[in-house]
Amino acid sequence: MADGEQQRADRSITIYDVARAAGVAPSTVSRAFSRPGRVNAETATRIHRIAEELGYRRNPLASALPTGRSGMLALVVTDVTNPVYAPIIRGAGLAAQEGGYTLLLHDTREDPETEREALERTVPVVEGIIMASSRRSDAALRTVASRRPMVVLNRAVSGVTSIFADNQRGMRRVAEHLGELGHETIHYLAGPETSWADGMRWQALQAAGMDLELKIRRVGPNAPTVAGGMAAVESLGDARPTAISAYNDLVAIGAMRALGQMRVVAPDEVSVVGFDNIFGSDFGTPALTTVASPLHAMGKGAVELLLERLGGGAPRTDDPVVLPVRLVVRDSTGPCREPHRRR
Amino acid sequence: MADGEQQRADRSITIYDVARAAGVAPSTVSRAFSRPGRVNAETATRIHRIAEELGYRRNPLASALPTGRSGMLALVVTDVTNPVYAPIIRGAGLAAQEGGYTLLLHDTREDPETEREALERTVPVVEGIIMASSRRSDAALRTVASRRPMVVLNRAVSGVTSIFADNQRGMRRVAEHLGELGHETIHYLAGPETSWADGMRWQALQAAGMDLELKIRRVGPNAPTVAGGMAAVESLGDARPTAISAYNDLVAIGAMRALGQMRVVAPDEVSVVGFDNIFGSDFGTPALTTVASPLHAMGKGAVELLLERLGGGAPRTDDPVVLPVRLVVRDSTGPCREPHRRR
DNA sequence: TTGAAAGCGCTAACAG
């Protein structure tokens, strides 16, 4: 009312209204908005002005129908609540915005049924999909990929565009670091059984251990959470590891907490290192030594790969995009001073 | 191929295909899906069976056009990177899923321009909007609300459905707690200038201080982040508060960190309490005493309010929904032992 | 209960 722009909500302004007011055909209005080059400059400005005056806004849903381009991308994550996803979501959102796309978020809560349902709803609507840390089988993912352009994040699926952090290098650095500190055995607190990243990390750690002459023990699988880390430590019984490499930061934090309750404190009696360098991993005492994953870059990169593809580029399905990591040494790791270690 | 369900991607199966295969009119197929009651039970099952066989999936975009119901809700947050949002997003996503809706997420990165743009794109597409902790003016929000059903979260705007935590009660509890511990002055580390919640918390703390005969000092505004909390403490100069109440947990954590660097440690030399009880607020040492906001319930409640409204309910615009909070006492607060306090 | 027909708002040939 203040602006005199008052209008009934029941019917929105269409290109027809603008066309009538501008004295041109609807298709011209449409062109003026979708391909500015293809219309007389003067007419175009006039149309834009009138559209502005009328308060016209294009209906993306309507244009999605004939073109098949909805301007939406889906990002499906297993657990929004996990801090790893925050930077990923931000990175993805940023790239999406830059590309003129809108992000649809699906939180599957680690539930396969919810994931299936989400995909069911989202696939017909979006132009592309990013699956982060999906727990589904390669085959299932390929099926989805066959219906829509897709990129998998934090995972490799042959035949599907993949992007992830350099888990191998990361674990190698962990082993080197711990080895340099004099540790001889590393206990790996595993992640979920179905996690691809867990498999990678475990294998890489084993390989590095072999190479550096360190013993590696696996404990798990565990939930990729603080609770999972605590449970893992408790499952250790009387065993007293001097060095722990956890599947991720949450597990590492959980481990330190459980250890703390048993009065064994890092870095003095035990060294623990996480993975991902999530927000908050440096809040605790001691601040966690961890491998920094390029989370933001992963999210950003994933949608960029998708957009490239949507822009007509060939799908990059052969070589996955592997992003560099780096070891962030903080206070949770220190020289091995194992009490029952005789020298 | 394995399933024999192979199909070209270029053209999807429509109700026409199903109609033809089932020997009925397209409209009947449509009815069979949208209003099952209005079609002969047998025909309905047959249609569903055939649709299944053909791999038909309804195109939500196409049905959104004639009905105006896109099945999508927008959640706009100021900073996905802030851990407060994780449970909010989860709660909202859960309720949306239960209501058969899909969530569109917009991260404005605290940038007004991005927020404007996001709204521009999203408003025409979604059926309803949730604005979390928006920094816009009441008037601006009302304008948006006039275009689409909307609920504001963590804020009150008269004339717009609002839902938020009981900031007042929360701050009152903070003051009581600190008062009981013998503190006489509370330094409030404020949030952003434009934050409604900050205003509420500050006022409530002042009121409680008045009531309980505690002195309250305000320091800020500050960014609602760890960095903001550190900066706030640094801005204090030589002043040595015995009790700090922070705008939120991040600020509290930042404050403790800065204080720690000056060798003043909680809870011995200073008590600090946060707000929200975000994930990770108990990771540190000491674990943070804080006011637990019902974050998940806020997200869930917000979409429920929206769905109620979309379902034809009257917009609840008069009395805001205020969710209960509780004080979580952990280790960052303790009895006042102010060195320069003479008794 | 079902079919026929007319759109939802926009785009995309195809002529002119």
Added chain:
DNA sequence: CTGTTAGCGCTTTCAA
């Protein structure tokens, strides 16, 4: 460069 004409896939009167 612009107008005309069909649709995109689904819903919804209106008759039958």
